[in-house]
Amino acid sequence: xTLPLPFSRPPADERVTYSADEILTTDPGLxxxxxxxxxxxxxxxxxxTYRSPRILHRAPAIRxxxxxLAAEGASLVTISRExxxxxxxxxxxxxxxxxxxxxxxxxxxxxxxAIVEGFGAIIRDVRVPDLRALVREPIDGTALAHLERxxxxxxxxxxxxxxxxxxxxxxxxxxxDLALENPRVPPDVLMRVMGGGGRPSERRRSFPQLDETxxxxxxxxxxxxxxxxxxxGTFDWGDRLLSDPEVSAExxxxxxxxRCIRGDETPHVEYLRTALSEIRARTLITVAGGTIPxxxxxxxxxxxxxxxxxxxxxxxxxxxxxxxxxxxxxxAGSPGRLLEEFDALETPLAPPTRTGFEPSSGAAxxxx
Amino acid sequence: MKLATRLRRSARIARAxxxxxxxxxxxxxxxxxLGLPTPARRERTHERAARVMLRxxxxxxxxxxxxxxxxxxxxxxxxxxxxxxxxxxxxxxPPQPFERIGAAVERELGKPLHAVFSEFERVPLASASLAQxxxxxxxxxxxxxxxxxxxxxxxxxxxxxxxIRRGCQIYERLDPQPLELLPLLMELTSHLALELDFRREADxxxxxxxxxxxxxxxxxxxxxxxxxxxxxxxxxxxxxxKVTDLDALRRAGLDPSDVVQELMRIFVRMILAAGFFxxxxxxxxxxxxxNRQIVxxxxxxxxxxxxxxxxxxxxxxxxxxxxxxxxxxxxxxELGFATKTGDPAPFLEIARRMMRRSDTGRFEGExxxxxxxxxxxxxxxxxxxxxxxxFVLVGRAFSLLSGIAHTLGHRANVLAAMxxxx
Numbered sequence: 001x002t003l004p005l006p007f008s009r010p011p012a013d014e015r016v017t018y019s020a021d022e023i024l025t026t027d028p029g030l031x032x033x034x035x036x037x038x039x040x041x042x043x044x045x046x047x048x049t050y051r052s053p054r055i056l057h058r059a060p061a062i063r064x065x066x067x068x069l070a071a072e073g074a075s076l077v078t079i080s081r082e083x084x085x086x087x088x089x090x091x092x093x094x095x096x097x098x099x100x101x102x103x104x105x106x107x108x109x110x111x112x113x114a115i116v117e118g119f120g121a122i123i124r125d126v127r128v129p130d131l132r133a134l135v136r137e138p139i140d141g142t143a144l145a146h147l148e149r150x151x152x153x154x155x156x157x158x159x160x161x162x163x164x165x166x167x168x169x170x171x172x173x174x175x176x177d178l179a180l181e182n183p184r185v186p187p188d189v190l191m192r193v194m195g196g197g198g199r200p201s202e203r204r205r206s207f208p209q210l211d212e213t214x215x216x217x218x219x220x221x222x223x224x225x226x227x228x229x230x231x232x233g234t235f236d237w238g239d240r241l242l243s244d245p246e247v248s249a250e251x252x253x254x255x256x257x258x259r260c261i262r263g264d265e266t267p268h269v270e271y272l273r274t275a276l277s278e279i280r281a282r283t284l285i286t287v288a289g290g291t292i293p294x295x296x297x298x299x300x301x302x303x304x305x306x307x308x309x310x311x312x313x314x315x316x317x318x319x320x321x322x323x324x325x326x327x328x329x330x331x332a333g334s335p336g337r338l339l340e341e342f343d344a345l346e347t348p349l350a351p352p353t354r355t356g357f358e359p360s361s362g363a364a365x366x367x368x
Numbered sequence: 369m370k371l372a373t374r375l376r377r378s379a380r381i382a383r384a385x386x387x388x389x390x391x392x393x394x395x396x397x398x399x400x401x402l403g404l405p406t407p408a409r410r411e412r413t414h415e416r417a418a419r420v421m422l423r424x425x426x427x428x429x430x431x432x433x434x435x436x437x438x439x440x441x442x443x444x445x446x447x448x449x450x451x452x453x454x455x456x457x458x459x460x461x462p463p464q465p466f467e468r469i470g471a472a473v474e475r476e477l478g479k480p481l482h483a484v485f486s487e488f489e490r491v492p493l494a495s496a497s498l499a500q501x502x503x504x505x506x507x508x509x510x511x512x513x514x515x516x517x518x519x520x521x522x523x524x525x526x527x528x529x530x531x532i533r534r535g536c537q538i539y540e541r542l543d544p545q546p547l548e549l550l551p552l553l554m555e556l557t558s559h560l561a562l563e564l565d566f567r568r569e570a571d572x573x574x575x576x577x578x579x580x581x582x583x584x585x586x587x588x589x590x591x592x593x594x595x596x597x598x599x600x601x602x603x604x605x606x607x608x609x610k611v612t613d614l615d616a617l618r619r620a621g622l623d624p625s626d627v628v629q630e631l632m633r634i635f636v637r638m639i640l641a642a643g644f645f646x647x648x649x650x651x652x653x654x655x656x657x658x659n660r661q662i663v664x665x666x667x668x669x670x671x672x673x674x675x676x677x678x679x680x681x682x683x684x685x686x687x688x689x690x691x692x693x694x695x696x697x698x699x700x701x702e703l704g705f706a707t708k709t710g711d712p713a714p715f716l717e718i719a720r721r722m723m724r725r726s727d728t729g730r731f732e733g734e735x736x737x738x739x740x741x742x743x744x745x746x747x748x749x750x751x752x753x754x755x756x757x758x759f760v761l762v763g764r765a766f767s768l769l770s771g772i773a774h775t776l777g778h779r780a781n782v783l784a785a786m787x788x789x790x
Contacts, residue, residue, distance in 0.1 A: 039694065118686060119788030125781060163691045170695070187675050190682060191641035194787040199585050199630055199660075 014064035016141030023150025035174035074281035118169030120159030418453035572670035608655025632780035704756035
């Protein structure tokens with residue numbers, strides 16, 4: 001993965017310690033981003049360039065932590081974009097639906113993206129253990145030391161919005177409403193977001209020898225990192241679809257909104273991969289007082305998450321989405337051939353045979 | 369119902385009405401006569417008035433208990449001291465003698481008890497304002513719970529509602545700044561009509577069971593329709609631990625925090641996602657089984673929410689959690705909140721008050737008891753705001769759930785309940 005600016009290589013003398021307030025600070029003097037009447041976070045600098053929120057110190061901080069990691073000879077974990085499952089429905093299928101008057105599945109999909117982005121706020125509830133007691137090597141001046149000192153909170157605020165500023169939830173809603181002219185939201189959207197029945201399955205412990213809170217935190221971070229990386233596919237899809245004047249009422253503004261969100265996600269991917277790489281380069285202390293290489297823990301957690309998100313999950317999602325598309329076509333009185341055309345445009349799902357984080361591989365994906 | 373009984377009930381209600389009037393007005397007249405200032409808070413007066421209501425309810429039972437129970441849930445209208453006293457009525461309804469109940473079952477089913485049941489316990493499992501529940505066994509051996517409407521309750525409801533309506537009309541004419549009680553009474557009248565039809569309750573139970581058809585962790589007792597009528601409801605007997613029995617939960621190896629989170633997930637799914645919910649989640653209606661299944665009981669007060677309500681409520685909760693004032697105001701409007709003058713300022717005031725509250729405690733991601741109570745209190749102190757009745761019922765349900773969470777010593781994370789995962 002190529003790191004976009006401002007995350008390129010740092011000078012060696014950059015600061016590595018920040019306060020939470022600094023991590024949460026947005027550039028001053030930005031012209032506010034107003035989307036479909038809703039004030040959103042971030043804004044435009046005097047050159048008219050969009051600046052993400054809360055990156056005044058967060059961006060150089062991440063750059064410095066990555067520089068430090070490189071100076072220590074450690075690599076950054078990288079999830080290959082080749083692992084991304086193809087979007088379903090893809091852009092051609094989505095266009096076919098919109099042009100065929102079957103808008104409901106696309107409105108539902110965009111609304112679900114917005115809600116799930118908003119749910120990202122739950123990262124502020126992740127419990128962070130006393131890492132200094134659970135990691136053998138020092139963690140001062142690392143991303144790890146800043147997870148509770150602003151990084152999780154900044155991530156939560158970016159996703160769900162904070163106070164008077166909308167976040168990605170509101171920005172996706174604005175993009176949807178601009179492009180599709182304030183469509184009626186299907187009433188079943190929350191039922192679909194909440195998914196099938198039953199209480200959420202309990203997290204399976206892979207490393208019972210580790211402190212449970214530590215394993216929980218690392219597992220969540222691995223999950224969120226994979227989701228954030230895979231979101232690139234959603235951004236491509238959203239940008240191309242909502243920027244298309246054949247189906248979008250406001251192609252420029254709606255597409256620009258998706259690109260703003262995409263830019264905001266960069267710090268999320270970068271701090272998560274930095275912190276996980278820091279763990280990977282260190283040694284974890286077990287409950288019994290023994291040790292375990294951080295690398296084996298991080299790689300196993302990423303391998304497990306990638307395994308689910310590249311194989312079973314996309315299959316289930318395809319089946320559910322196709323069923324709802326077929327229902328929506330029926331309700332809209334579409335001719336039977338529309339579903340055939342829809343199926344013919346599908347991008348085949350080809351689950352990868354390897355994740356790059358196989359426990360025996362000895363390699364952490366691809367070193368950046 | 370005999371004329372004498374009807375007159376006695378009318379007289380008792382009239383006496384309570386006059387006593388309430390005197391409790392509030394005599395001190396006002398005296399203060400004015402002596403030139404004394406009006407006190408800012410009148411907690412003791414409210415408490416005395418509530419005790420008069422409580423005594424009247426326990427004496428007359430039936431609909432008067434129901435009225436008081438409803439008042440105890442309306443912290444947006446009535447002062448906290450009033451609500452605090454009347455809350456007692458949720459757990460303190462004495463049962464009726466078995467002879468009357470047994471005869472009512474036989475009349476409804478058209479058969480002697482022994483022709484339908486091989487066992488029928490004389491002491492009820494529970495008694496409420498309109499009905500009581502007995503444990504029994506069908507002749508084929510299946511254990512059941514039989515909910516029996518009190519004889520004459522329909523006529524009592526009619527008479528009492530009429531008396532209360534007249535009392536409210538007189539009060540609104542005499543008081544220069546009356547509380548708007550008649551709309552509340554109309555709401556109660558419509559709820560009572562629904563609650564008195566047990567066939568509807570059976571339909572509601574089936575509907576909630578359908579919402580959780582793919583969820584083996586939620587149990588809704590099956591209804592035996594062949595032994596049910598509009599006044600008798602025979603249902604599968606499902607055992608479980610009362611949701612607030614902390615010791616029993618722990619003895620069964622259950623984690624109270626897990627129970628709290630599960631309850632929130634179940635009600636969030638009904639209210640926000642399905643748009644149909646059991647609107648009376650007090651502890652007597654919720655049980656936990658040792659295998660962690662949650663049992664939902666009593667669907668007399670179930671409610672269908674209008675389309676879009678769930679999304680509107682989701683937005684309100686979300687905006688509260690993210691402290692977004694503008695989004696809160698939008699959500700209030702989408703949910704049907706209105707101001708009598710059309711002026712949006714009261715919404716702004718309520719939103720700011722919620723924001724201030726959140727500054728003093730953790731409010732992000734967690735659903736708190738204070739969230740509902742504070743909202744209702746803010747609304748009560750801004751009488752210019754009209755609250756949609758659907759919201760009141762939903763707010764009450766969340767408030768009851770929060771009360772359970774408080775008893776169990778845990779709080780629910782509402783984002784996690786909606787499906788967000790850490």
